Amino acid sequence: MVERGERALRVSAPQTTSVGIPAVRHAMGYALREMGPVRGARTLLSMNQASGFDCPGCAWPDPVATERSVAEFCENGAKAAAWEATTARVDRDFFAAHSIDELRAMDDHTLEHFGRLAEPVHLAPGATHYAPIAWDDAFALVAERLRAMPSPDRETIGIGKGAVTLEDITDHAELIVVVGQNPGTNHPRMLTALEAAKRRGARIVAINPLPEAGLGRFKNPQSLRGLVGSGTQLTDRHLAVRVNGDLALFAATNKALLEREDRDAATLDRAFIETHTSGFEAAAAHWRALEWSDLERLSGLARAEIEAFASDAVAAKSVVVTWAMGLTQHRNAVATIREIVNFLLLRGNIGRPGAGPSPIRGHSNVQGDRTMGIWEKAPDAFLDRLRDEFGFEPPREHGYDTVGTIRALRDGLIDVFVALGGNFVAATPDTAVTEAAMANTALSVHVATKLNRSHLTTGREALILPCLGRSERDRTGGRDQVVTVEDSMAMVHASRGRLEPGSPDLRSEVDIVTSIGAALFGDDLGWTAMGQDYAEIRRHIERVVPGFESYEERVSEPGGFQLPRPPRDSRTFPTSDGTAHFSVNEVDAVEVPEGHLLLQTLRSHDQFNTTVYGLDDRYRGIRGGRRVVFVNRADLAARGLADGDLVDLVSVYTDGERRASAFRAVAYPTPPGCAAAYFPEANVLVPLESTAIGSNTPTSKSVVIRLERCAVAAGDDGRRVLSASA
Ligand SMILES: Nc1nc2c(c(=O)[nH]1)N[C@H]1C(S)=C(S)[C@@H](COP(=O)(O)OP(=O)(O)OC[C@H]3O[C@@H](n4cnc5c(=O)[nH]c(N)nc54)[C@H](O)[C@@H]3O)O[C@H]1N2
Numbered sequence: 237m238v239e240r241g242e243r244a245l246r247v248s249a250p251q252t253t254s255v256g257i258p259a260v261r262h263a264m265g266y267a268l269r270e271m272g273p274v275r276g277a278r279t280l281l282s283m284n285q286a287s288g289f290d291c292p293g294c295a296w297p298d299p300v301a302t303e304r305s306v307a308e309f310c311e312n313g314a315k316a317a318a319w320e321a322t323t324a325r326v327d328r329d330f331f332a333a334h335s336i337d338e339l340r341a342m343d344d345h346t347l348e349h350f351g352r353l354a355e356p357v358h359l360a361p362g363a364t365h366y367a368p369i370a371w372d373d374a375f376a377l378v379a380e381r382l383r384a385m386p387s388p389d390r391e392t393i394g395i396g397k398g399a400v401t402l403e404d405i406t407d408h409a410e411l412i413v414v415v416g417q418n419p420g421t422n423h424p425r426m427l428t429a430l431e432a433a434k435r436r437g438a439r440i441v442a443i444n445p446l447p448e449a450g451l452g453r454f455k456n457p458q459s460l461r462g463l464v465g466s467g468t469q470l471t472d473r474h475l476a477v478r479v480n481g482d483l484a485l486f487a488a489t490n491k492a493l494l495e496r497e498d499r500d501a502a503t504l505d506r507a508f509i510e511t512h513t514s515g516f517e518a519a520a521a522h523w524r525a526l527e528w529s530d531l532e533r534l535s536g537l538a539r540a541e542i543e544a545f546a547s548d549a550v551a552a553k554s555v556v557v558t559w560a561m562g563l564t565q566h567r568n569a570v571a572t573i574r575e576i577v578n579f580l581l582l583r584g585n586i587g588r589p590g591a592g593p594s595p596i597r598g599h600s601n602v603q604g605d606r607t608m609g610i611w612e613k614a615p616d617a618f619l620d621r622l623r624d625e626f627g628f629e630p631p632r633e634h635g636y637d638t639v640g641t642i643r644a645l646r647d648g649l650i651d652v653f654v655a656l657g658g659n660f661v662a663a664t665p666d667t668a669v670t671e672a673a674m675a676n677t678a679l680s681v682h683v684a685t686k687l688n689r690s691h692l693t694t695g696r697e698a699l700i701l702p703c704l705g706r707s708e709r710d711r712t713g714g715r716d717q718v719v720t721v722e723d724s725m726a727m728v729h730a731s732r733g734r735l736e737p738g739s740p741d742l743r744s745e746v747d748i749v750t751s752i753g754a755a756l757f758g759d760d761l762g763w764t765a766m767g768q769d770y771a772e773i774r775r776h777i778e779r780v781v782p783g784f785e786s787y788e789e790r791v792s793e794p795g796g797f798q799l800p801r802p803p804r805d806s807r808t809f810p811t812s813d814g815t816a817h818f819s820v821n822e823v824d825a826v827e828v829p830e831g832h833l834l835l836q837t838l839r840s841h842d843q844f845n846t847t848v849y850g851l852d853d854r855y856r857g858i859r860g861g862r863r864v865v866f867v868n869r870a871d872l873a874a875r876g877l878a879d880g881d882l883v884d885l886v887s888v889y890t891d892g893e894r895r896a897s898a899f900r901a902v903a904y905p906t907p908p909g910c911a912a913a914y915f916p917e918a919n920v921l922v923p924l925e926s927t928a929i930g931s932n933t934p935t936s937k938s939v940v941i942r943l944e945r946c947a948v949a950a951g952d953d954g955r956r957v958l959s960a961s962a
């Protein structure tokens with residue numbers, strides 16, 4: 237794979253300040269290059285406004301309409317919008333000029349840079365090039381292949397909800413704990429909320445193996461203070477936890493709280509525990525039995541640091557804990573999150589203002605999925621209502637999650653693979669296994685905006701169906717259509733694109749899905765009417781999904797409406813007995829054999845998931861390249877390696893070894909025994925079989941690796957080896 241545009245890689249010290257003037261300049265420069273001045277300005281100014289479209293980037297909630305700034309977007313949201321609004325096009329001439337093999341040799345950065353997919357194309361069995369196909373022929377082809385399947389159950393992917401509102405963070409919480417999350421890069425608008433919290437005196441604790449710049453000093457680009465001043469120091473305490481050490485850390489904190497209760501009976505919220513919870517005694521016995529020395533070893537933190545954090549918790553009347561992928565992509569992720577819930581329950585930090593758990597889910601596209609029953613394990617009550625509304629019996633068998641899909645592809649159990657966006661083969665673990673598995677399917681279909689690797693790693697036959705992006709005006713059925721989105725805090729609101737579509741031949745995702753439905757089943761269920769007027773779909777939703785009564789009226793309110801969330805609003809819990817349950821979680825962490833490291837894979841500042849905008853990671857001091865591995869200086873020295881040496885990353889798992897070659901070692905402040913590299917480059921190292929217990933999420937943040945001095949001479953395997961300069 238040729239890494240085009242990979243200039244000599246340069247490394248400098250990581251930054252401690254985020255989002256000042258340079259960030260705004262970066263965003264504007266980027267938008268101008270991709271879109272030109274008029275399209276650029278129009279795009280950025282309608283983003284996240286009540287009358288505009290929702291940012292295609294992260295799902296951070298919008299402030300109430302009256303408190304939005306003229307430019308309610310972050311540097312990275314601007315990049316995401318510009319990436320969609322680019323003026324470059326991928327059309328029939330492009331595909332005639334480039335074979336699949338030729339395109340596959342290019343990296344993802346180059347592929348997406350070719351521009352917007354402009355018309356539907358088809359890869360016939362045995363063909364070397366994609367060729368144009370009419371929309372109706374494409375729908376007919378998908379319907380025919382789906383109909384030919386031996387059982388309708390051969391298919392699909394799925395991904396729960398926070399109990400916190402934006403005001404809980406900005407106005408109420410006295411302590412905000414940010415765990416396993418890098419908001420400076422991935423949720424930049426969260427920094428504004430953290431700054432507001434800080435200015436009224438809240439404390440912020442960051443739990444992260446890396447000292448992320450976004451959690452240091454924040455210069456709000458939209459305030460005078462931020463423009464001319466030295467910014468606001470956000471984090472009061474940074475706990476440099478060992479990768480995968482969070483379960484041990486929270487268990488230790490709970491133990492510390494319990495020990496303080498023995499000395500001072502006002503430490504825990506006994507009234508709350510008695511009235512609203514069950515299982516306290518068993519959990520308390522478990523914490524008492526834990527040994528401090530084990531907890532220190534597993535968390536990588538000294539008892540004094542953990543006690544200091546416990547003091548922060550005791551000093552605060554209300555605590556919010558937010559987390560993202562740094563917690564979920566581990567084998568013991570479910571246990572870790574339960575232990576955080578225990579931590580909140582001990583002091584009654586659930587079900588009142590300024591308190592609660594706040595999982596920050598990523599993609600702006602995934603929030604509403606579960607609400608709408610898009611889940612591989614859709615509950616029976618939901619399926620019953622669907623049956624009553626539409627008059628058909630929905631399949632009750634569970635579908636596949638991501639990892640299950642790859643295994644089924646590998647085993648030849650999937651005939652038709654349909655992806656509504658995304659870059660499946662690049663985003664998923666075990667790249668080599670996944671790519672090979674894809675060839676086992678008869679037809680792969682991608683509904684997408686830009687060309688990516690998954691479109692070139694096809695089934696025996698393939699379709700690319702190009703769709704409108706969220707920034708674009710949707711005139712399906714001859715009227716202005718509105719879609720709705722749900723953010724990380726369960727607010728539902730309307731989103732309207734404003735830009736002229738990238739090509740006249742694009743269709744909306746709703747149109748594409750309903751057209752396939754009509755081609756497959758005929759029009760009994762009213763597919764066509766739903767496709768031509770999205771309000772029709774919302775009328776069905778009013779009757780099927782609880783919480784969506786009067787959907788159409790409420791969503792037209794500026795700012796939208798809040799879905800009901802039982803624990804926050806009433807302190808009744810959606811469990812069998814209505815109480816919140818303490819849980820007992822065996823404390824463990826991934827065992828790393830002697831000489832090995834625990835690798836986490838993460839995002840740079842210049843990417844959105846598999847979309848690589850550029851090769852810099854400014855905040856971490858990386859420029860011009862992505863094949864870097866961050867390692868503690870002492871770990872490098874122990875291996876006879878120097879900062880800047882080229883190394884191979886070799887992952888070791890029960891089923892064998894996997895290798896990613898030619899990474900530049902960067903000495904970095906991460907705890908001993910830990911390492912970090914960028915996804916998707918590091919995905920070849922993540923074993924398909926290694927997933928979280930209870931959620932089956934790939935363990936992309938705990939990969940056991942060793943470092944080997946790189947044996948590849950410059951230019952081998954086509955990759956230009958990076959040269960180091962300080
Ligand atoms: N610009 C931009 N914005 C995005 C995205 C993007 O790619 N680019 N992606 C979107 C999506 S889909 C998502 S899911 C989110 C992802 O948002 P994040 O979860 O913030 O993304 P990651 O880069 O994976 O960062 C994980 C963070 O967890 C830390 N971490 C890793 N392992 C551990 C651990 O064991 N314990 C603890 N305590 N911390 C750990 C890492 O050091 C890092 O700071 O961002 C969304 N927003």
Ligand SMILES: Nc1nc2c(c(=O)[nH]1)N[C@H]1C(S)=C(S)[C@@H](COP(=O)(O)OP(=O)(O)OC[C@H]3O[C@@H](n4cnc5c(=O)[nH]c(N)nc54)[C@H](O)[C@@H]3O)O[C@H]1N2
Pocket residue numbers: 348561565598599656657658659660663664665683684685686687688703704705706745837838839844845846847915916918919922936
């Ligand atoms: N090692 C490792 N692996 C990871 C992660 C990690 O932290 N480490 N993170 C995981 C996470 S949290 C996530 S969310 C996944 C992300 O995985 P994916 O969602 O599969 O990847 P994306 O890069 O977001 O998908 C980009 C593609 O979506 C298409 N697209 C963009 N906009 C639209 C649109 O409006 N409509 C349609 N139909 N298509 C569109 C474009 O064609 C673009 O090429 O990766 C996961 N994989």
Ligand SMILES: [Mo]
Pocket residue numbers: 597598599
């Ligand atoms: Mo995500």
